[in-house]
Amino acid sequence: MIKVPGPRTAAVLLAAVGLTLLGVPATAEPPAAAPTRSTVQVSTTPERLDVVGLPCLPGQLTLTMINTGSESRYADLFLDPTGPLQLSRDIFSSWLPATDPDQPVSAPVEVRVPRDTEPGDHKITLRLDRSRLDVPVRVNPLPGKDPGSNLALGEQAAASSTHGNFELCGAVDGDADSEHWDTLTGWNDGTRAAFPDTYDVALAEPTMINKVVLSTLDSARYPARSVGLKDWDVQVRSGAGGWTTVAEVRGNQAGRVTSTFDPVRADQVRILCLAGNDNTYSRIVELEVYGS
Ligand SMILES: [Ca+2]
Known part of the structure; x- marks a missing residue:
């Protein structure tokens, strides 16, 4: 076994651009009783995903949570896909210790669609506390399989x-x-x-x-x-x-x-x-x- 250092997701993480989840203010509670913004920042890499209906070429999304608050907490991030999207996980749960500086916690998710899926736009909604983040997912046409193309690409x-x-x-x-x-x-x-x-x-x-x-x-x-x-x-x-x-x-x-x-x-x-x-x-x- 020859090991090259670094996690599989390291390269894409370097390109990460975070999107902050903002909580919906609680209308019935006084501001002092409950925070109106989630203390957990959620982001994905990439921010929007392109997928094709090939069984061995799933879209790769990395989920990241960062506890920006002063209290350690447990967080459940739920993933709700629309239409034909199939995810390798529907929840990302983690203990998020309050640290200084803040420490990101990441997990991968694979996104697949059936081979016969029509090209089109869909989304994955990420839910944490009362916050929402939509990740756009575009289903692209299958690559052409003419005589010059690699017939093994993305196949099972x-x-x-x-x-x-x-x-x-x-x-x-x-x-x-x-x-x-x-x-x-x-x-x-x-x-x-x-x-x-x-x-x-x-x-x-x-x-x-x-x-x-x-x-x-x-x-x-x-x-x-x-x-x-x-x-x-x-x-x-x-x-x-x-x-x-x-x-x-x-x-x-x-x-x-x-x-x-x-x-x-x-x-x-x-x-x-x-x-x-x-x-x-x-x-x-x-x-x-x-x-x-
Ligand atoms: Ca390869």
Whole structure:
């Protein structure tokens, strides 16, 4: 396991711009009896979100609460999505100690929509105390899948195992940059020094394909010849049929390897990982599949 310091959300947090939640004044209570503004600031990164109906490319939102008051407290932040939006959580609860300086507490939420969702505008309403914050969410059209486009992008992945520091979808998220390994992208299996491992992607529909491009970890600090994937088979299957090997790669030391083969009808593609150059883990930064 090669660890790069910093949480997955660090990069986006740096760009955070907070929106303050202002409480609605209590009309029936005297001002001295209850604060008219919430002492908890709520913000999101980004402030507005764009999503598409791909199963392995969820919109990523980071929720942040800051207790600006002098009393420690517990806070429940509720998330109410509209329309087709599906959230990985509907509440963010945390103890918020009163500290000086104020300390932010953050949590991620994934936002998905079904594949057939019409493009349009929706929102997630965040509720805390009597305050509200609307986060606009735009559903964009699915990316075109013409012959030149990557058919694996954002499609449902499956793996024999996934290391706890990684996301299953990290090898089909469109990011093939090894400098983003671990913190932002990539798939790493979860069974150290045990091979084989498998990483699969299910295509949207049966398609004639003839090319698979695999990017394994290859950075200045972690070159592929030392830590990259060494031996693997490219396999395909269609319907309930078995896996067929269409290409073999052996003794690899490169970061990006293109395998071409006779056009074959497939609705799933598998990388059967047989060995790594350091004999510990299977590391795939990105898997791309192209039609013929
Ligand atoms: Ca990736």
